[in-house]
Amino acid sequence: VQLQASGGGLVQAGGSLRLSCVASERIFSSNGMGWFRQAPGEEREFVALISWNGGSTYYADSVKGRFTISRDSAKNTVYLQMNNLKPEDTAVYYCAATRFSGPAHRPYDYDYWGQGTQVTVSS
Numbered sequence: 001v002q003l004q005a006s007g008g009g010l011v012q013a014g015g016s017l018r019l020s021c022v023a024s025e026r027i028f029s030s031n032g033m034g035w036f037r038q039a040p041g042e043e044r045e046f047v048a049l050i051s052w053n054g055g056s057t058y059y060a061d062s063v064k065g066r067f068t069i070s071r072d073s074a075k076n077t078v079y080l081q082m083n084n085l086k087p088e089d090t091a092v093y094y095c096a097a098t099r100f101s102g103p104a105h106r107p108y109d110y111d112y113w114g115q116g117t118q119v120t121v122s123s
Contacts, residue, residue, distance in 0.1 A: 002027055003114030005095045010120045011085055019080040021095030021114055032098045033071055033078040036107060037091035038116070044094070046105040048080060058103050063089075085121045092116035 007019040019035065034049040048069040049058045057069055068081040078095060094117075096110035104110065 001114075002112055003095050003097065005093065005114040005117045008093060008117030008119045010122065013086055013121055013123050015085050015121070016081070016083045017085065017119060019082070019093055019095075019117060019119075021078045021080075023076050023078070023095075023097060023112075023114075025076050027097050027112055028071075028073070028076040028078075030099075031112070032100060032104060033069075034096050034098060034104065034110060035069065035078075035080045036094045036096060036110075037089075037119075038094070039091040042091075044107050047093070049098070049104060050078060051101060056102075058105075060105075082119070085119075087121045087123045089119060090121050091119060093119050 002024045005021045032051050035047040036044050038044040050069045054071050066084045071078045095114040097112040098104045098110045
């Protein structure tokens, strides 16, 4: 397993969760790291991306101001801090790695995927 996501769970609206994704050093050191999510019956959608060196971050409009993506090179881990969660944030969240240095919002921009972690926000 090259990407391993964790941290999902059940939380009430307004609450917080932090997702983690551990990657192999080979993948983590040279790729941008992103998060996507997919709700039942919906297409997989972009959530956030951090560049390979952490210098740039990008967010979907729906999560700006509430979610923060970060990376820890010492642990080969990317995080997604999710605050003020809403029921519409309910989905399976996936971490992924992309070779692109700029914004990459499409699933096919990504070369490696982790297994999903379920996030459920109750109203």
